[in-house]
Amino acid sequence: MTQDYIRQRERRTGWLLILPALLVLLLVYAYPILRAFWLSVFTENLSTNLEPVFSGFENYGRMAQDGRFWASLGNTAIFTAASLVLELILGLGVALTLDQAFRGRGWVRTIAILPWALPTALIALAWRWIFNGEFGVWNDILMRLQIIGNPINWLGDPNWAMLGVIAADVWKTTSFVAILLLAGLQSIPQDLYEAHAIDGATPLQSFRKITLPLIMPQILIAMLFRFAQAFGIFDLIQVMTGGGPGGATEMVSLYIYATVMRYLDFGYGAALVVVTFVILIAVVAIAALYLSKVRHAAGVEE
Amino acid sequence: MAKLELQNLTKAYSKTVVPVKDLSLTVDDNEFLTLVGPSGCGKSTILRMIAGLEQVTQGTVSIGGRDVTPLAPGDRNIAMVFQSYALYPHMTVYDNMASGLKLRKLGVGDIQKRIQSASQVLGLDPLLDRRPSQLSGGQRQRVALGRALVREPDVFLLDEPLSNLDALLREQVRADLKQIFERQESPVVYVTHDQTEAMTLSTKVAVLSEGYLQQLDAPNEIYRRPANRFVAGFIGSPQMNLMTLERVENSVLLGEFKIELPDAARKGSSVILGIRPEHVRLPQEGDCQIVRGDVFLVENLGMSDLVSVRLHGSDDRVLRAMLPADATWSRENIELALPPQSIHWFDVETEARLTS
Numbered sequence: 129m130t131q132d133y134i135r136q137r138e139r140r141t142g143w144l145l146i147l148p149a150l151l152v153l154l155l156v157y158a159y160p161i162l163r164a165f166w167l168s169v170f171t172e173n174l175s176t177n178l179e180p181v182f183s184g185f186e187n188y189g190r191m192a193q194d195g196r197f198w199a200s201l202g203n204t205a206i207f208t209a210a211s212l213v214l215e216l217i218l219g220l221g222v223a224l225t226l227d228q229a230f231r232g233r234g235w236v237r238t239i240a241i242l243p244w245a246l247p248t249a250l251i252a253l254a255w256r257w258i259f260n261g262e263f264g265v266w267n268d269i270l271m272r273l274q275i276i277g278n279p280i281n282w283l284g285d286p287n288w289a290m291l292g293v294i295a296a297d298v299w300k301t302t303s304f305v306a307i308l309l310l311a312g313l314q315s316i317p318q319d320l321y322e323a324h325a326i327d328g329a330t331p332l333q334s335f336r337k338i339t340l341p342l343i344m345p346q347i348l349i350a351m352l353f354r355f356a357q358a359f360g361i362f363d364l365i366q367v368m369t370g371g372g373p374g375g376a377t378e379m380v381s382l383y384i385y386a387t388v389m390r391y392l393d394f395g396y397g398a399a400l401v402v403v404t405f406v407i408l409i410a411v412v413a414i415a416a417l418y419l420s421k422v423r424h425a426a427g428v429e430e
Numbered sequence: 431m432a433k434l435e436l437q438n439l440t441k442a443y444s445k446t447v448v449p450v451k452d453l454s455l456t457v458d459d460n461e462f463l464t465l466v467g468p469s470g471c472g473k474s475t476i477l478r479m480i481a482g483l484e485q486v487t488q489g490t491v492s493i494g495g496r497d498v499t500p501l502a503p504g505d506r507n508i509a510m511v512f513q514s515y516a517l518y519p520h521m522t523v524y525d526n527m528a529s530g531l532k533l534r535k536l537g538v539g540d541i542q543k544r545i546q547s548a549s550q551v552l553g554l555d556p557l558l559d560r561r562p563s564q565l566s567g568g569q570r571q572r573v574a575l576g577r578a579l580v581r582e583p584d585v586f587l588l589d590e591p592l593s594n595l596d597a598l599l600r601e602q603v604r605a606d607l608k609q610i611f612e613r614q615e616s617p618v619v620y621v622t623h624d625q626t627e628a629m630t631l632s633t634k635v636a637v638l639s640e641g642y643l644q645q646l647d648a649p650n651e652i653y654r655r656p657a658n659r660f661v662a663g664f665i666g667s668p669q670m671n672l673m674t675l676e677r678v679e680n681s682v683l684l685g686e687f688k689i690e691l692p693d694a695a696r697k698g699s700s701v702i703l704g705i706r707p708e709h710v711r712l713p714q715e716g717d718c719q720i721v722r723g724d725v726f727l728v729e730n731l732g733m734s735d736l737v738s739v740r741l742h743g744s745d746d747r748v749l750r751a752m753l754p755a756d757a758t759w760s761r762e763n764i765e766l767a768l769p770p771q772s773i774h775w776f777d778v779e780t781e782a783r784l785t786s
């Protein structure tokens with residue numbers, strides 16, 4: 129076999145072209161991560177007068193025993209899973225609706241993206257008021273409909289607070305998921321549905337056999353993005369509940385923030401960052417692997 | 431058995447866009463109907479109404495005596511080959527063909543049997559595990575055809591299935607199509623704007639223009655006796671010579687030459703004369719209608735030359751003749767014979783055929 133010079137040359141040019149970006153990435157992303165790894169094997173807090181003292185994997189051992197860490201990880205998992213599932217279902221519904229031809233579709237599409245475009249802190253403030261125990265709209269509606277008799281302090285109740293922040297997050301990011309999925313839907317040629325209908329399929333069967341497999345890449349991409357965001361959620365929670373009541377909505381990122389900024393426990397904070405980072409990377413890597421498989425299966429690339 | 435019948439079919443997208451107007455025709459078992467016509471004349475719309483993909487504005491579609499107009503596409507037991515093939519990109523060739531059978535709850539054994547026999551006919555055996563993106567255009571076309579064949583439907587619908595193939599491949603697939611469809615019974619409706627396909631494949635041709643059926647006949651009838659000026663100009667390549675000529679008593683004047691009119695055409699102040707280039711010939715003994723002119727263009731078509739002649743006695747009358755490539759003729763003052771039995775006459779007003 130002769131060598132494939134064209135491919136080789138292309139590959140060389142490719143490396144050359146991504147080199148600057150690679151350098152920037154290394155500097156901006158790799159360095160802080162490595163630095164965090166380094167910090168995490170030191171103890172550096174008020175008990176050491178903020179002097180770094182080498183302590184091996186002591187921080188990690190401490191983490192295993194740290195109930196608050198595990199609780200925050202659990203909260204994060206619940207928050208992430210619930211909002212991803214809800215956003216996927218609602219987002220798909222919205223996307224399917226926006227994919228239909230109707231009057232004023234352009235307007236509706238623009239409006240649909242708005243929640244995503246607004247600053248999270250503002251949205252969080254608004255939702256805090258919506259769920260307010262005394263003045264909140266939500267209580268007002270429920271009471272008028274006579275679903276509840278007395279006002280409920282939604283964000284002040286450990287059982288309801290998690291639902292409250294999930295609702296706010298779903299409201300904000302469903303449109304993001306919907307727009308991504310809409311792009312996928314629009315790339316499906318109409319005649320596939322027509323051929324399938326002639327084959328004898330009902331709309332529901334077409335949805336399962338044509339729509340879902342063909343937008344699976346977009347679903348996975350949306351979920352990947354959303355996972356990374358939800359897992360690291362900070363601003364929304366910080367403004368709405370501050371992690372309360374009683375740690376009921378404390379996410380890993382809030383715990384890290386408290387550890388570093390409030391307790392000035394830098395070494396332990398770094399260890400927390402490292403573990404969270406590893407979890408995040410692992411999930412994203414698995415998803416990305418799966419994504420390339422799905423894209424292949426959807427006939428997108430060879 | 432599964433006769434396809436269209437009755438007074440009309441499709442109106444809006445008040446002004448009416449691509450199909452009052453169309454009635456039938457296609458029997460063992461018949462192959464081709465719809466031909468210029469772009470935008472409503473061919474695809476007719477096919478889509480038969481398939482149930484497009485709402486019928488007026489009229490009925492029935493298959494095997496059953497009125498299917500209100501039925502969903504899946505309940506009509508038809509199969510359609512799309513111009514774009516519409517293969518499911520995420521399924522293998524096998525699954526593409528099996529899709530319609532699975533939806534109709536056929537047993538796995540039956541499905542396998544049908545796909546096997548179809549893939550043998552179409553030469554798809556080595557491709558069954560591939561996805562559409564791993565196939566060439568011709569192979570995709572075959573898969574689309576296979577997907578229709580395995581369905582063993584009551585009616586086959588094909589919308590320009592060969593238009594994405596190159597000329598050589600098209601000729602080959604055209605021959606295959608003919609064989610494949612001769613082997614089965616169900617009526618076939620085939621849309622094309624390629625008249626060679628229409629002539630070679632069909633038992634019946636429907637020529638459409640502006641939503642109206644212009645002529646419905648066997649292919650050679652359409653060629654030999656076009657019903658009107660439109661069909662005369664549309665069918666046949668190179669195009670028929672068509673000239674509007676002034677009538678003088680019982681003949682017309684073509685430049686300085688007199689051409690006798692048959693009885694049926696002796697009316698009106700002028701008539702349209704039509705003659706196919708392949709019927710214009712160099713004079714032989716006994717030819718009486720002879721015209722003369724100057725050659726200004728010769729197009730070599732391989733086995734013959736297409737010669738364009740400006741006739742004497744008129745500045746703008748051009749006659750095109752297909753002459754054997756080995757014939758000799760003079761560029762100036764060429765003589766051409768117009769055999770009377772090959773001349774078609776059409777009315778100027780109605781554009782309808784005058785001679786029988």
Ligand SMILES: Nc1ncnc2c1ncn2[C@@H]1O[C@H](COP(=O)(O)OP(=O)(O)OP(=O)(O)O)[C@@H](O)[C@H]1O
Binds near residue numbers: 472475
């Ligand atoms: N959805 C639609 N809405 C409005 N008008 C339409 C629609 N679909 C088709 N038409 C019009 O109907 C006419 C017939 O279209 P059709 O697709 O049947 O033509 P065709 O004969 O198949 O042409 P071609 O040979 O180019 O495929 C065209 O003038 C087209 O503009």
Ligand SMILES: [Mg+2]
Binds near residue numbers: 473474475
């Ligand atoms: Mg068409």
